[in-house]
Amino acid sequence: MIKFWSYDREYKKYKKIILKNIDKTINRGNIFFGDQIRNFEKNFIKKYKAKYGIAVGSGTDALLISLKTLNLKPGDEVITAANTAIPTISAIINAGGKPKLVDIREDYLIDVTKIKKAITKKTKAIIPVHLYGQMCDMDSIQKIAKKNKIVIIEDCAQSQGAKFKNKFSGTFGKFGCFSFYPTKILGGYSDGGFILTNDFNSFKKIKRIRFYGIETVEKTKFKNKYYANENGLNSRLDEIQSSILNFKLKKIDDFIRRRKQIAKDYISKLSSTNLKLPLENMNNNHVYHLFTVYHPKANIIKRNLDKLKIHTRTIYPYPIHKMKAYSKIIKNKKNLKNSEKKSRGIFCLPLYPELKKKEINKVCFSLKKILKKI
Numbered sequence: 176m177i178k179f180w181s182y183d184r185e186y187k188k189y190k191k192i193i194l195k196n197i198d199k200t201i202n203r204g205n206i207f208f209g210d211q212i213r214n215f216e217k218n219f220i221k222k223y224k225a226k227y228g229i230a231v232g233s234g235t236d237a238l239l240i241s242l243k244t245l246n247l248k249p250g251d252e253v254i255t256a257a258n259t260a261i262p263t264i265s266a267i268i269n270a271g272g273k274p275k276l277v278d279i280r281e282d283y284l285i286d287v288t289k290i291k292k293a294i295t296k297k298t299k300a301i302i303p304v305h306l307y308g309q310m311c312d313m314d315s316i317q318k319i320a321k322k323n324k325i326v327i328i329e330d331c332a333q334s335q336g337a338k339f340k341n342k343f344s345g346t347f348g349k350f351g352c353f354s355f356y357p358t359k360i361l362g363g364y365s366d367g368g369f370i371l372t373n374d375f376n377s378f379k380k381i382k383r384i385r386f387y388g389i390e391t392v393e394k395t396k397f398k399n400k401y402y403a404n405e406n407g408l409n410s411r412l413d414e415i416q417s418s419i420l421n422f423k424l425k426k427i428d429d430f431i432r433r434r435k436q437i438a439k440d441y442i443s444k445l446s447s448t449n450l451k452l453p454l455e456n457m458n459n460n461h462v463y464h465l466f467t468v469y470h471p472k473a474n475i476i477k478r479n480l481d482k483l484k485i486h487t488r489t490i491y492p493y494p495i496h497k498m499k500a501y502s503k504i505i506k507n508k509k510n511l512k513n514s515e516k517k518s519r520g521i522f523c524l525p526l527y528p529e530l531k532k533k534e535i536n537k538v539c540f541s542l543k544k545i546l547k548k549i
């Protein structure tokens with residue numbers, strides 16, 4: 176069986192170090208806000224060349240906390256792509272905003288030529304989603320945002336380590352939001368997230384919102400642990416997860432190198448087929464969180480692969496406006512045709528650093544055989 180994703184091989188490889196770190200962390204006596212989160216935050220900020228940043232409970236919370244700093248009023252709109260993950264949208268709504276969807280291009284990223292049309296007097300922010308490991312056209316997005324005085328919050332849940340014109344994802348907008356969900360490029364062994372920012376006041380605010388609205392004086396020390404300066408929430412990254420992520424952060428360049436190598440292998444082996452392979456844009460370092468292919472008969476192909484015990488996933492099978500939870504809120508449904516078309520024909524092949532050469536060969540060999548028959 177070739178699993179779509181699995182952490183057991185990684186765990187086997189690093190088990191000793193991970194367990195030692197966990198043991199050390201518990202013995203130190205801090206479950207929250209100790210050395211581990213402090214070190215992790217410091218290393219993460221340094222790695223991605225940002226000024227400030229905080230670790231939070233999940234990628235969804237990273238988006239929600241960033242959006243909360245905007246104090247959205249009823250009717251305020253936030254633009255994002257129609258093919259994004261559900262949490263991008265739930266964060267907008269839970270922060271009091273209204274999602275405004277824009278269609279996508281052939282590379283599955285927001286169509287920047289269609290953003291202007293979506294902007295109204297109520298538009299307060301835009302969330303470019305760097306889906307599958309590749310960044311959106313940040314030159315155009317920055318120009319549009321500046322001209323229309325709207326805030327950029329980058330959704331980097333799938334793009335940790337990716338670059339646009341040699342600059343890291345998460346450092347273009349006012350906030351860069353990351354996820355450490357286990358399948359992600361930097362995956363924890365539970366939930367986790369991060370917010371990067373270069374703005375000091377925003378940094379102070381996200382730090383308060385992360386922990387019940389309580390003011391911190393320096394690092395993670397609290398001015399008055401039982402006094403809220405504003406209404407916040409509880410979104411802590413615990414010490415155990417911080418210790419695991421801190422260790423894995425040191426390995427991230429190797430993880431990405433291996434992901435890119437696997438993608439290259441898939442591309443060279445599948446380029447003779449009629450599958451639509453991922454498009455890599457110029458000036459873009461694609462980190463291949465996912466290897467997404469398109470074929471009009473995707474469902475038949477997936478079923479046949481499944482019979483051969485090769486697991487694939489469709490990320491994502493429903494554009495946001497097609498779901499019951501959001502269909503009534505989204506008004507501009509007619510202009511989202513490409514997102515709809517792609518959602519019907521995409522599927523993702525197994526891709527994670529521990530995937531073996533013989534497994535990649537088997538996926539490609541089986542795919543080619545199936546494609547010849549259908």
Ligand SMILES: Cc1ncc(COP(=O)(O)O)c(C=O)c1O
Nearest residue numbers: 233234235260262332354355356
């Ligand atoms: C594009 C995107 N945004 C946001 C999230 C939310 O991250 P988390 O699962 O850590 O809350 C995800 C994770 O699935 C994602 O893929």
